Amino acid sequence: MNYSGNILTKKRLNLEVREPLGLLAKTIIFLISVFLGLSISIFILILSGVNASDLWNEFIIYIFTSQKNLSAVLVQAVPLTIVGLSAAVAFRAKFWNIGIEGQMIFGAIAATFIATNDVGPESMRLALMFLAAAAGGIGWIILPAIIKIRLDVNEIISTLLMNYIAFNFLLHLLYGSWRDPLTGFPNSQQYDAFEIIPLIGWQSLNFSIVIAIFLAAVIFWLFVFSRFGYMLRVLHSNANMAQSLGIRVGILIFLATIISGALAGICGFAVSAGIESRMTQSFFVGYGFSGILIAFLARENPIGILIVSLLFSILVIGGQSLQVFYQIPFAMVQLIQAIIVMCVAGSEFFIRYRISILKR
Amino acid sequence: MDFLVFWLSNVPSFAAPFALGVLGMIICERSGVLNLGAEGFVLVGAMSGAGVLISLGDYPLSAIIIAGASASALGLLFGFLVVLLRVNQVIAGLIMVFLAQGLTSLISRNMGWVNKPFSGLGRIDFGFLTDIPFLGPVIFGQDIIVYITILLYILSFYFIYRTNIGLRLRAVGENPDAVDAAGGNVILLRFMAILIGAFFLGVAGGYLTVVVAKIWVDGISGGRGWIIIALVIFARWQLWRSIIGAVLFGCIEALIPRLAAVGVQLPQYFILMLPYVVTILVMIWSNLKGNNKQDTPLALGRPYLREERH
Numbered sequence: 001m002n003y004s005g006n007i008l009t010k011k012r013l014n015l016e017v018r019e020p021l022g023l024l025a026k027t028i029i030f031l032i033s034v035f036l037g038l039s040i041s042i043f044i045l046i047l048s049g050v051n052a053s054d055l056w057n058e059f060i061i062y063i064f065t066s067q068k069n070l071s072a073v074l075v076q077a078v079p080l081t082i083v084g085l086s087a088a089v090a091f092r093a094k095f096w097n098i099g100i101e102g103q104m105i106f107g108a109i110a111a112t113f114i115a116t117n118d119v120g121p122e123s124m125r126l127a128l129m130f131l132a133a134a135a136g137g138i139g140w141i142i143l144p145a146i147i148k149i150r151l152d153v154n155e156i157i158s159t160l161l162m163n164y165i166a167f168n169f170l171l172h173l174l175y176g177s178w179r180d181p182l183t184g185f186p187n188s189q190q191y192d193a194f195e196i197i198p199l200i201g202w203q204s205l206n207f208s209i210v211i212a213i214f215l216a217a218v219i220f221w222l223f224v225f226s227r228f229g230y231m232l233r234v235l236h237s238n239a240n241m242a243q244s245l246g247i248r249v250g251i252l253i254f255l256a257t258i259i260s261g262a263l264a265g266i267c268g269f270a271v272s273a274g275i276e277s278r279m280t281q282s283f284f285v286g287y288g289f290s291g292i293l294i295a296f297l298a299r300e301n302p303i304g305i306l307i308v309s310l311l312f313s314i315l316v317i318g319g320q321s322l323q324v325f326y327q328i329p330f331a332m333v334q335l336i337q338a339i340i341v342m343c344v345a346g347s348e349f350f351i352r353y354r355i356s357i358l359k360r
Numbered sequence: 361m362d363f364l365v366f367w368l369s370n371v372p373s374f375a376a377p378f379a380l381g382v383l384g385m386i387i388c389e390r391s392g393v394l395n396l397g398a399e400g401f402v403l404v405g406a407m408s409g410a411g412v413l414i415s416l417g418d419y420p421l422s423a424i425i426i427a428g429a430s431a432s433a434l435g436l437l438f439g440f441l442v443v444l445l446r447v448n449q450v451i452a453g454l455i456m457v458f459l460a461q462g463l464t465s466l467i468s469r470n471m472g473w474v475n476k477p478f479s480g481l482g483r484i485d486f487g488f489l490t491d492i493p494f495l496g497p498v499i500f501g502q503d504i505i506v507y508i509t510i511l512l513y514i515l516s517f518y519f520i521y522r523t524n525i526g527l528r529l530r531a532v533g534e535n536p537d538a539v540d541a542a543g544g545n546v547i548l549l550r551f552m553a554i555l556i557g558a559f560f561l562g563v564a565g566g567y568l569t570v571v572v573a574k575i576w577v578d579g580i581s582g583g584r585g586w587i588i589i590a591l592v593i594f595a596r597w598q599l600w601r602s603i604i605g606a607v608l609f610g611c612i613e614a615l616i617p618r619l620a621a622v623g624v625q626l627p628q629y630f631i632l633m634l635p636y637v638v639t640i641l642v643m644i645w646s647n648l649k650g651n652n653k654q655d656t657p658l659a660l661g662r663p664y665l666r667e668e669r670h
Contacts, residue, residue, distance in 0.1 A: 014667070015665060015666075015667060016667045017665070017667065044466075048466065048470060096450060098454070143640075147640075147643075147644055147647070151644060151647040151648060152647055153640075153643045153644055153647050154589075154590075154593060154643065156396060156450070157586055157589055157590050157593075157639075157643065158640055158643060160583070160586050161583065161586060161587075161590070161636040161639050161640055162636075162640075163583075164582070164583045164633070164636045165633045165636050165637060168629040168630070168632045168633045169629065169633070171629050172627055172628075172629035172630065175629075176627075289454075289458050292454060293458070296451060327469075328466075329465050329466055329469045331461060331462040331463075331464075331465030331466050331469075331578070332462065332466055333462075334458055334461060334462040334465075335458075335459065335462025335463055335466060336462075337458065337462075338455050338458035338459040338462055339459070341451075341455055341458075342441070342452075342455045342459065345441070345447045345448070345451050345452065345455065346441060346445045346447060348445075348447065349445040349446060349447070352446075353446070353665070
């Protein structure tokens with residue numbers, strides 16, 4: 001008797017799939033998780049010896065009260081937006097492009113090749129560099145794309161390994177024939193004035209922000225209004241279904257990866273010709289990861305990507321001044337990004353499932 | 361001849377981290393958990409190993425064990441995300457890599473571990489055995505971890521293929537519903553597999569700093585975690601095939617410094633590309649041969665929820 005009584009009153013946790021939540025509930029869960037991620041990050045920063053009041057100053061006050069810092073945030077948001085778009089297009093086709101940094105390197109190499117060899121008339125130079133960068137990015141993603149589609153070779157690993165190959169090739173150039181002849185430093189010679197993206201006329205802001213917004217608009221059109229975007233959505237929700245409906249899945253994935261590679265290449269150009277005025281040996285560092293995280297946080301939505309890029313940019317610019325004043329390594333910024341994304345990824349559990357206590 | 365002896369006697373210490381890492385990955389992925397965070401676990405292990413030697417003193421073996429343990433600590437977080445919270449395993453794996461890169465860079469900078477050489481772990485001298493020409497230095501001139509690795513492989517083979525819990529581990533990667541129905545604990549099995557896998561990946565990382573490099577710098581693993589993942593695919597989740605892969609990459613990595621030493625005139629950066637190029641070629645080759653699908657654990661990458669329809 002006692003025995004069966006025990007079983008009757010025993011409780012256990014039960015996990016079940018929820019009815020889809022409304023937008024409001026989703027947003028609240030999202031905001032809570034971002035807040036949690038930020039709290040953990042602030043905790044780690046304070047542990048590393050940063051004053052809490054300084055955090056507020058560096059990340060909020062100094063950025064929004066100084067035109068110089070505000071423009072720096074906008075300038076930094078440009079490459080972040082472009083890599084975010086690059087990652088998003090590939091993700092939509094279920095292609096994990098982890099090789100954004102390698103594609104950026106080859107984009108910048110192609111653009112620098114045009115610049116240093118004075119290809120084409122001066123008035124067309126920037127446009128040529130832009131196109132060359134896109135082609136360079138495409139060139140570096142084409143092999144992983146083909147072996148993924150044809151042979152089902154895991155693209156996460158192949159694109160990532162291509163990063164290391166591209167980086168060694170970059171070093172080969174910069175420590176070899178492309179070394180700056182004037183200074184002897186391992187970076188390319190400085191671009192001429194007409195090879196640098198012109199300033200808009202407010203602080204350090206240049207026309208690359210127009211490129212970024214334009215690209216975001218194009219991708220938005222592509223995702224929302226084009227046939228291509230529609231087919232991508234079918235593919236994303238059910239690849240087998242797409243196949244059965246007669247969508248040529250291989251070509252679709254190929255096109256999406258090409259666009260992703262082109263965007264990554266353009267980002268290499270935007271950093272080299274828009275921020276550094278030359279190709280350095282570390283201009284690409286961290287952009288690949290940031291791009292993936294931005295695309296994930298924004299749910300691959302181009303407008304969301306613009307917003308998240310701005311937030312990441314504040315993080316980067318604020319992180320740079322922390323680096324100067326506190327000797328906090330820049331990896332801290334990467335760590336904060338990872339923590340926030342981890343909290344958001346974890347929060348999806350509460351969107352998808354419901355925990356209840358069962359009595360039996 | 362000298363070239364060959366030098367080369368071959370260096371192969372085991374370059375192959376050992378690959379062998380250890382692949383062993384961990386196979387244990388983890390056989391349970392159905394796709395672990396793309398390998399690079400992160402290797403990095404955490406590498407930094408902890410170096411940190412112990414610099415801050416606590418010259419205990420190389422403890423350093424390697426602590427390297428494994430700290431990677432397991434990160435594995436705890438990974439397991440929490442993918443096993444309990446059912447986060448997409450690709451995203452969770454990538455997050456582990458970013459997190460580990462940031463964390464190791466931050467901690468090592470704050471503790472002052474960067475660029476500090478230490479004595480590390482040397483090779484064992486077997487006396488007259490080591491002096492046997494050719495075979496001596498290749499077989500009897502290695503460090504203790506190389507021999508332990510071989511032992512671990514034998515033990516793991518027994519564990520995975522000959523014990524009941526090994527059977528359950530393999531079953532949970534193929535059909536978690538069946539294991540659940542048979543009374544096995546899917547959550548616990550996967551958690552254990554992740555922790556053991558992370559431990560071996562961390563040991564592989566610890567080996568990189570404690571035995572090979574004898575120094576810590578940011579990102580010292582240099583993509584070896586990703587090569588390990590590729591090797592798992594090459595090995596098709598079989599232990600004995602993974603030894604072949606590890607030795608192959610040991611040969612390539614041991615060849616790089618040898619080529620430079622005998623003065624082969626090749627552009628340095630092209631030689632450094634070699635392991636990555638070969639990895640891609642190996643992946644293409646193993647997929648060209650096909651029948652990869654049937655060796656992949658069936659439930660790999662799929663979170664398990666009892667109440668969900670399949």
